Amino acid sequence: MSEAAIETNGHLQGTDQGLAVAVHDLRKTYGEIEAVGGVSFEVNRGETFGFLGPNGAGKSTTIKMLCTLVRPTGGSATVAGYDVIRHRDDVRRNIGLVFQDSTVDGYLTGDRNLRFHAELYGVPRSQVNDRIRAVMEMVGLWDRKDSRVQTYSGGMMRRLEIARGLLHSPRVLFLDEPTVGLDPQTRSSIWEYIEDLKQSEDITIFLTTHYMDEAEHCDRIAIIDNGKIVVVDTPEALKASVGKDRVQIRTDDDRAAIARLKDVFGVDAAIHDGAVTFSVAEGEQFVPRLFAELGLPIRSVNVSRPTLDDVFMSYTGKTIRDAEAANPLRAMVAAFRRR
Amino acid sequence: MSTLTDRERTALAPVRLPERSIAHDLRAVKVVWHRELIRFVQDRGRLITGLLQPILYLFVLGTGLSNVAGGSTNGVNFKTFIFPGVLALATMFTAIFAAGSIVWDREFGFLREMLVAPVSRGAIVVGKCLGGATVATIQGGVMLVFLGAVGIPYSPVLIVSLVLMLLVLSFTLTALGVVIAARMKNIQTFFAMTQIFLLPMFFLSGALYPLNGLPTWLHFLTRIDPMTYAVDPMRKIVFSHLNPPISVPGVTWGSWQVPIVLEVGIVLLMGLAMLFVGIAEFRRTE
Numbered sequence: 284m285s286e287a288a289i290e291t292n293g294h295l296q297g298t299d300q301g302l303a304v305a306v307h308d309l310r311k312t313y314g315e316i317e318a319v320g321g322v323s324f325e326v327n328r329g330e331t332f333g334f335l336g337p338n339g340a341g342k343s344t345t346i347k348m349l350c351t352l353v354r355p356t357g358g359s360a361t362v363a364g365y366d367v368i369r370h371r372d373d374v375r376r377n378i379g380l381v382f383q384d385s386t387v388d389g390y391l392t393g394d395r396n397l398r399f400h401a402e403l404y405g406v407p408r409s410q411v412n413d414r415i416r417a418v419m420e421m422v423g424l425w426d427r428k429d430s431r432v433q434t435y436s437g438g439m440m441r442r443l444e445i446a447r448g449l450l451h452s453p454r455v456l457f458l459d460e461p462t463v464g465l466d467p468q469t470r471s472s473i474w475e476y477i478e479d480l481k482q483s484e485d486i487t488i489f490l491t492t493h494y495m496d497e498a499e500h501c502d503r504i505a506i507i508d509n510g511k512i513v514v515v516d517t518p519e520a521l522k523a524s525v526g527k528d529r530v531q532i533r534t535d536d537d538r539a540a541i542a543r544l545k546d547v548f549g550v551d552a553a554i555h556d557g558a559v560t561f562s563v564a565e566g567e568q569f570v571p572r573l574f575a576e577l578g579l580p581i582r583s584v585n586v587s588r589p590t591l592d593d594v595f596m597s598y599t600g601k602t603i604r605d606a607e608a609a610n611p612l613r614a615m616v617a618a619f620r621r622r
Numbered sequence: 623m624s625t626l627t628d629r630e631r632t633a634l635a636p637v638r639l640p641e642r643s644i645a646h647d648l649r650a651v652k653v654v655w656h657r658e659l660i661r662f663v664q665d666r667g668r669l670i671t672g673l674l675q676p677i678l679y680l681f682v683l684g685t686g687l688s689n690v691a692g693g694s695t696n697g698v699n700f701k702t703f704i705f706p707g708v709l710a711l712a713t714m715f716t717a718i719f720a721a722g723s724i725v726w727d728r729e730f731g732f733l734r735e736m737l738v739a740p741v742s743r744g745a746i747v748v749g750k751c752l753g754g755a756t757v758a759t760i761q762g763g764v765m766l767v768f769l770g771a772v773g774i775p776y777s778p779v780l781i782v783s784l785v786l787m788l789l790v791l792s793f794t795l796t797a798l799g800v801v802i803a804a805r806m807k808n809i810q811t812f813f814a815m816t817q818i819f820l821l822p823m824f825f826l827s828g829a830l831y832p833l834n835g836l837p838t839w840l841h842f843l844t845r846i847d848p849m850t851y852a853v854d855p856m857r858k859i860v861f862s863h864l865n866p867p868i869s870v871p872g873v874t875w876g877s878w879q880v881p882i883v884l885e886v887g888i889v890l891l892m893g894l895a896m897l898f899v900g901i902a903e904f905r906r907t908e
Binding site: 350352372373375376380382384385386387388389390391395398400402403404405406407410414449450451452475484485494 | 664730
């Protein structure tokens with residue numbers, strides 16, 4: 284979609300050809316610090332789009348600009364067809380938000396929190412009760428609706444926030460680190476709700492995460508580092524771009540195996556984690572050849588696909604942990620800005 | 623995982639939010655106001671502890687000082703004399719506390735829920751101020767049970783006038799609190815800031831002593847304290863309902879008697895000014 288199209292239509296919301304999010308050279312600086320340094324990307328309607336990067340990479344700032352909470356210092360963005368600077372209210376009507384830190388009122392019951400939201404957003408009165416029931420049931424909190432939120436567990440609070448974010452039928456749901464601070468079991472249950480949601484509603488999901496395994500849930504991922512987008516693609520394509528699978532075999536004579544691998548297949552192998560380790564493209568197809576042609580007994584084989592960790596590493600030259608450790612100032616600023 | 627039942631699917635019929643309108647803004651004002659009320663009612667401890675300080679002033683300080691102060695209070699009992707001031711005190715802390723909940727909401731994230739809603743910031747601030755005004759008036763109104771104990775008759779006209787005056791005062795105080803709260807990032811700083819305003823405002827308001835015959839510097843300070851113009855009308859109303867009625871000189875500018883209407887107008891105007899400053903503060907985005 285060109286900018287001219289947005290200009291003339293004013294709102295492309297609901298049209299099939301409309302993009303859910305279109306961002307062009309978006310920037311934000313806080314004094315000297317450039318939190319977001321000119322990012323451009325597009326999110327298709329119905330897509331689950333993930334922003335992957337270390338803390339302080341600019342993920343939250345980008346989300347806040349798209350949600351109209353922070354005014355960009357440069358560039359432009361539309362959400363659900365509306366300009367985030369000029370049509371703030373239209374953007375707000377069409378988005379749902381789940382922030383990484385809680386924004387529910389602990390002193391009110393779950394039900395009251397949702398009613399507050401419905402009134403504030405102007406949900407038609409005739410729909411309020413049905414909607415509240417539907418979203419509460421969806422996240423499995425209907426039987427706890429009359430308990431004060433301060434008695435909820437961390438996972439229940441997050442689910443309540445997701446329910447609230449969906450109450451007014453947003454076209455785009457923003458999830459800023461939706462599972463941070465939750466235990467693994469709760470994390471996976473949150474993902475089940477998100478998967479359900481994609482099935483049941485016509486909704487675009489835009490999320491940020493610094494968990495590699497969670498990025499796998501996305502249709503497409505943008506890797507962001509130091510306020511810039513490094514690459515955007517599907518998880519599969521990203522992993523394929525790294526290329527090779529990793530194969531580990533155990534044999535009785537590792538030294539002979541390494542020599543044979545070099546002679547027969549022209550592959551350089553080395554011993555890692557007590558196993559003969561090497562990389563090949565199409566690891567699974569390689570295994571039958573290996574058994575047929577190696578000429579040595581193999582006790583076990585393990586083929587692993589490249590992970591998103593490998594992807595992050597290959598695009599940024601560091602692991603996501605290194606990136607956070609190397610830039611404590613940005614991470615601190617990010618933590619401060621969250622308040 | 624679970625697939626949704628048909629019932630859930632139909633119930634999830636999408637919502638279409640209306641364009642922004644006055645009706646929608648009023649709904650937002652109402653829900654923000656309602657939340658203040660719910661919080662106040664839930665927290666009964668707040669109602670009780672809020673009464674403690676005014677009761678101390680009225681009965682302990684009031685009784686203790688009545689021998690000393692007899693000559694200067696137009697011949698009425700000192701407790702009767704300070705009663706309007708004590709009402710103002712009771713509202714003051716509740717109103718500021720209500721405004722402080724903005725800082726609290728910011729610390730706990732709930733403010734963001736309000737700020738990203740497709741509703742005018744004005745509606746949120748107005749709702750907050752009306753909510754604070756309502757709970758503070760309730761708090762001050764509870765003190766009216768002591769009318770009899772300080773020798774003031776339970777006259778309906780008196781009670782209604784006092785409640786209305788308390789409403790105006792608490793609205794103004796909440797709005798002042800909102801302006802202070804607008805930029806505060808933590809609740810401790812907020813309460814430290816309000817201390818700078820509250821006690822001087824209370825002491826300068828003539829709540830505890832008559833405002834006539836003061837040294838020039840103090841005369842001047844009492845006249846620029848907005849609370850003066852809330853305490854004085856309440857005192858005039860109370861005194862006119864005593865048996866026999868007593869007419870008090872009240873606040874003067876130079877030798878000019880400031881009429882009650884102007885006094886109430888000053889308080890209200892100050893409140894509205896604070897309200898607009900507060901709204902402007904919340905319109906700023908990062």
